[in-house]
Amino acid sequence: MENKNIIGVDLGGTTIKFAITTREGEILEKWSIKTDPSDEGSHITPSIIHSINSYMSQNNLKASDFLGIGMGSPGTVNKKKGTVIGAYNLNWKTEQPLEEMIKGQTGIPLYIDNDANVAALGEQWVGAGNNEPDVVFITLGTGVGGGVIVNGELVHGEIGAAGEIGHMTVDPTGYECTCGKKGCLETVASATGIKRIATDDAASFEQDTPLKASVLAGDNINAKIILDAAKDGDAFGLAVIEKVSNYLGLACGNIANLLNPSTIIIGGGVSKAGEFLADYIRKYLAVYAFPTIRKSTKIRIAELSNDAGVIGASSLVLKEAIHKSNK
Template structure:
């Protein structure tokens, strides 16, 4: 019988697990809450207990598995299998994740950064179509990413490659980013960034758009609310949408001009705007990408949703 793989997607709120085939097909999945108390000291023991419990329920042993792969926030040392600086997990000191899991479960363990792992998932069985050259951009609370070239994740000399959210794109009214710089893509293209743009353009907007009325009334405005209004032709919503498209489309064109991937996959919560989001991006992308690159690099929406992390994590075992 072909050996299976366990994929783990470690997040600040929940830990997702899946048992997959070597072709990337999910056969069984589950999740547990992430307990970050006591400096995150419960996280790895909780994962070990959960995996052992599921293996027992399913009548499986270590011999049935090729390996375990995991995506984690923070700075990951892939060789040592350690994580440090994952502050949303309360992991301030170095965590020996690989050592703990391998000694407790007896299955080979592999780990990488969570954004890189999600990129691998989309590249392998998602919108990347298993092509060796794919870039993944995830638009959530922040902007993350992963770069796969010639079938390999690009990590860089210090493990910081693929920090696409920190490409500087806003030279108009640059906003301070959490990284300490100003004008990063994250400040204008994340869910938070779209709200930043809405407040910026609402200040100088003098019309009677419904979105402007919401802001003036002090109501909560989210990226979804902004895009929903833009889809309906709301004037302020369209101003925000066009500028969001300008910033993200320019960043995508610059990424493509350097790497010429087959696909730039757009994922994360903001990508729920769907084809409407892609239409604005494509127009700007076509304007700024080198002509041959504009023809050969596709923009696409992510396919895998919340499963990208566990699927990509499983692919670490095969790579």
């Protein structure tokens, strides 16, 4: 296998990120373009092709200079066919033949997977996972997503839906989720869920605090404001984080009991609370995990931030190249 660089692509609803990486996961160069979901998303794939071809032209590079293109995409990904369907934030309602189009018009092989899975690979490879073989990644953003890596390989499941950590039931009588179930982790541990708990619990919280007063006054609060208040010692903020962390600890405990990973990585916007949040999750992991497992499972905060997707996408290419060379 020649020492060629890799193109990583992280396809998001607002931005498409690109990076040129080495086989060791080092980013050499990166850029981004806006995502245009108009006309049923028909401009998205051509814009990706144009951006890659423009980069190669400007740098006097050709397709054979690259090992491949890796891509993380929202929606349901068919890895064998190289297609995506159901990426509604991109307006992709019909099946998109990404591999056929991108490989066909750049000349570079394309490898694709779900965006949460790809971010998990990035963090496992050169981020908080320290290249350990058994790692679970949980991303806490507007929703809750994740990826499961066992023995160095992503777990996809029967229909490619493995890693739907946000839809683990943590409260059977809890809030209704957009998926139709009740009490999913996403309803209480996402940025939206944290705000919902604060809004619903403020009136019944006995102690008066600045955060409680702000919520009751109808101020425009968000998860960051709540977490910052808790960090500053606001009693109501701390109560909200205790509740959220209990749910997260329950989910992490069940994940740890089932898979026995070395590390569970917490990423996404909510993870910017850092070790403050991690310590709370560790406390509740110890409540719900089997005794020997609670001692061996580490909770770590993600390290790659916005680069996890492009780095993880690059690792898809590397894994495929290694598989081919071992045949």
